Amino acid sequence: MEVVKTLAQALAPLCNTDEAVLADWIEVPKNTEMGDYAFPCFRLSKTMRKAPNLIAGELAQNLKVPEGFVKCEAIGGYLNFFTDKSAVAGSVLSRVLKEGDAYGSSTEGNGKTVCIEYSSINIAKPFGFHHLPSTAIGNALYRIYKALGYNTVGINHLGDWGTQFGKMITAYKLWGDKPVDDYSIRELVALYVRFHDEADKDPSLNETARAWFHKIEQGDPEALELWTKMKDATIREVKVTYKRMGVDFDSWNGEAFYQDKMQPIIDELREKGISKVDQGAEIVDLSEWNMPPCIIVKSDGSTIYATRDLAAACYRKETYNFSKLLYVVAYQQDLHFRQFFKVLELMGRDWVKDCVHVNFGMVSMEGGAFHTREGKVLYLDDVLDAAVEKTYEIICEKSPDLEDKKSAAEAVGVGAILWSVLYNNRIKDVSFSWDKVLNFDGETAPYVQYTHARSCSVLRKAGGRPEAFDASLLDDPESTALLKAIAGFPEAVRQAAEKYEPYVVSRAIMQIANAFNRFYYEQRIMADDPAVRAARLALCDATRQVLKNGLNLLGILAPERM
Ligand code: ARG
Numbered sequence: 346m347e348v349v350k351t352l353a354q355a356l357a358p359l360c361n362t363d364e365a366v367l368a369d370w371i372e373v374p375k376n377t378e379m380g381d382y383a384f385p386c387f388r389l390s391k392t393m394r395k396a397p398n399l400i401a402g403e404l405a406q407n408l409k410v411p412e413g414f415v416k417c418e419a420i421g422g423y424l425n426f427f428t429d430k431s432a433v434a435g436s437v438l439s440r441v442l443k444e445g446d447a448y449g450s451s452t453e454g455n456g457k458t459v460c461i462e463y464s465s466i467n468i469a470k471p472f473g474f475h476h477l478p479s480t481a482i483g484n485a486l487y488r489i490y491k492a493l494g495y496n497t498v499g500i501n502h503l504g505d506w507g508t509q510f511g512k513m514i515t516a517y518k519l520w521g522d523k524p525v526d527d528y529s530i531r532e533l534v535a536l537y538v539r540f541h542d543e544a545d546k547d548p549s550l551n552e553t554a555r556a557w558f559h560k561i562e563q564g565d566p567e568a569l570e571l572w573t574k575m576k577d578a579t580i581r582e583v584k585v586t587y588k589r590m591g592v593d594f595d596s597w598n599g600e601a602f603y604q605d606k607m608q609p610i611i612d613e614l615r616e617k618g619i620s621k622v623d624q625g626a627e628i629v630d631l632s633e634w635n636m637p638p639c640i641i642v643k644s645d646g647s648t649i650y651a652t653r654d655l656a657a658a659c660y661r662k663e664t665y666n667f668s669k670l671l672y673v674v675a676y677q678q679d680l681h682f683r684q685f686f687k688v689l690e691l692m693g694r695d696w697v698k699d700c701v702h703v704n705f706g707m708v709s710m711e712g713g714a715f716h717t718r719e720g721k722v723l724y725l726d727d728v729l730d731a732a733v734e735k736t737y738e739i740i741c742e743k744s745p746d747l748e749d750k751k752s753a754a755e756a757v758g759v760g761a762i763l764w765s766v767l768y769n770n771r772i773k774d775v776s777f778s779w780d781k782v783l784n785f786d787g788e789t790a791p792y793v794q795y796t797h798a799r800s801c802s803v804l805r806k807a808g809g810r811p812e813a814f815d816a817s818l819l820d821d822p823e824s825t826a827l828l829k830a831i832a833g834f835p836e837a838v839r840q841a842a843e844k845y846e847p848y849v850v851s852r853a854i855m856q857i858a859n860a861f862n863r864f865y866y867e868q869r870i871m872a873d874d875p876a877v878r879a880a881r882l883a884l885c886d887a888t889r890q891v892l893k894n895g896l897n898l899l900g901i902l903a904p905e906r907m
Pocket residue numbers: 462465466467502503504654672674
């Protein structure tokens with residue numbers, strides 16, 4: 346932080362200690378009466394051979410108060426600094442209003458590439474509610490890294506390979522009644538279910554399925570065409586859902602893409618003596634690291650998930666030369682990632698240190714509020730639809746005069762769902778309840794969106810914000826708290842990226858929304874004094890801007906009216 350640097354610079358000559366060390370010591374007191382920043386003198390007492398409180402006292406006397414501060418005071422062993430509130434207010438406001446949509450972004454990632462793999466759904470399978478966290482968290486991280494200036498590559502590592510496609514083709518050939526392109530995901534899933542039902546009665550179907558999968562592997566034109574069309578039909582349909590969630594990808598290279606890229610890996614593992622043959626299969630023994638072996642080639646000669654992941658990681662390094670590769674995948678796959686990361690390490694790929702499994706907990710529906718027959722997957726689209734429908738009812742009640750209720754309901758309903766997995770530490774399991782996610786007064790996206798719309802409405806009614814304003818008039822406690830929350834936003838964006846935790850951004854904007862509402866109720870924005878009114882409108886506009894930017898980083902829309 347720049348302020349800390351300024352303080353450390355001022356202190357360094359008087360303390361005879363390195364600036365960077367001093368910067369590390371500086372704290373932000375919980376109680377603002379103790380100042381905005383505090384410098385503890387305890388560790389100096391050794392080198393300066395004096396009691397900490399004496400050092401603090403001397404520093405207070407000899408230090409020229411740095412720019413941006415009004416005073417510094419010795420309290421006990423601390424030297425406490427008080428910022429110049431009006432200068433801070435002025436600089437925060439002018440920065441937000443000048444940077445606009447770019448407030449919160451930076452150039453720190455320039456020249457670096459981050460690959461982010463997220464969503465990674467399976468072809469011809471339901472796009473289920475359980476895919477929500479990977480999709481939402483991955484998309485938020487993608488947007489956050491992009492804002493920080495990184496070159497970002499969003500990858501949907503499709504599950505588009507495996508024996509199930511032999512089953513799908515068998516089922517289609519037997520029972521298909523229209524061109525395969527016309528199948529919806531639900532219809533494809535029904536075919537798959539029917540296959541299993543019938544194969545219970547007639548096991549020879551499994552043979553047929555194996556033969557069809559073999560044909561796909563061999564590149565048989567008919568098999569390949571059917572497989573491709575099923576894949577295209579799935580992608581076409583999920584793209585609609587992704588669009589609703591503001592999600593996009595730069596690459597749709599799934600497992601099948603690595604089919605011809607595994608042999609060099611298998612060869613290298615053999616040549617380097619990393620893999621060995623065990624009961625006809627090729628494995629990498631990981632017992633030394635207390636892990637079960639990583640299977641590279643099965644005894645029937647087929648490769649598996651892990652082999653494709655090894656090939657994918659190497660391909661991505663070669664193609665993108667990433668400085669980071671993030672895998673946004675559920676914690677159920679922790680072991681898989683530890684295993685294949687270890688294999689990469691054994692292969693001498695030192696860049697494996699830049700590969701991160703960004704794992705997350707489970708989502709479930711509280712109290713079965715959204716009932717499905719046992720074992721049946723909940724489709725994400727159905728959840729989004731239900732959210733939008735319920736939101737529509739709420740909006741009709743709250744804002745009967747709103748013109749475009751439909752698009753507001755879509756933005757808020759979908760936003761509420763995304764927020765449900767973006768507001769907590771990733772690894773926490775989320776139990777989902779409609780009352781919680783759609784509560785316009787709770788810690789929800791609708792609440793933040795509503796606050797954003799409120800700020801828009803204030804500005805609309807005021808006919809916009811005056812160009813000139815005097816920020817020193819924003820000295821009441823509510824304005825001060827709001828300014829402080831807004832000032833912290835860029836740092837929150839940075840931290841969210843560093844921790845791979847979008848919740849740092851969602852918490853930051855929740856804090857801003859709360860602070861704004863307190864300000865809104867305690868201070869009259871449309872004050873009689875035009876100068877005060879101008880300053881408050883500027884603050885209102887800055888709030889609008891930062892809420893919009895924060896929601897955008899999370900992939901959530903910020904409607905201006907709702
Ligand atoms: N398609 C997989 C699933 O639905 C997730 C893929 C995760 N990514 C990976 N590189 N293994 O379980």
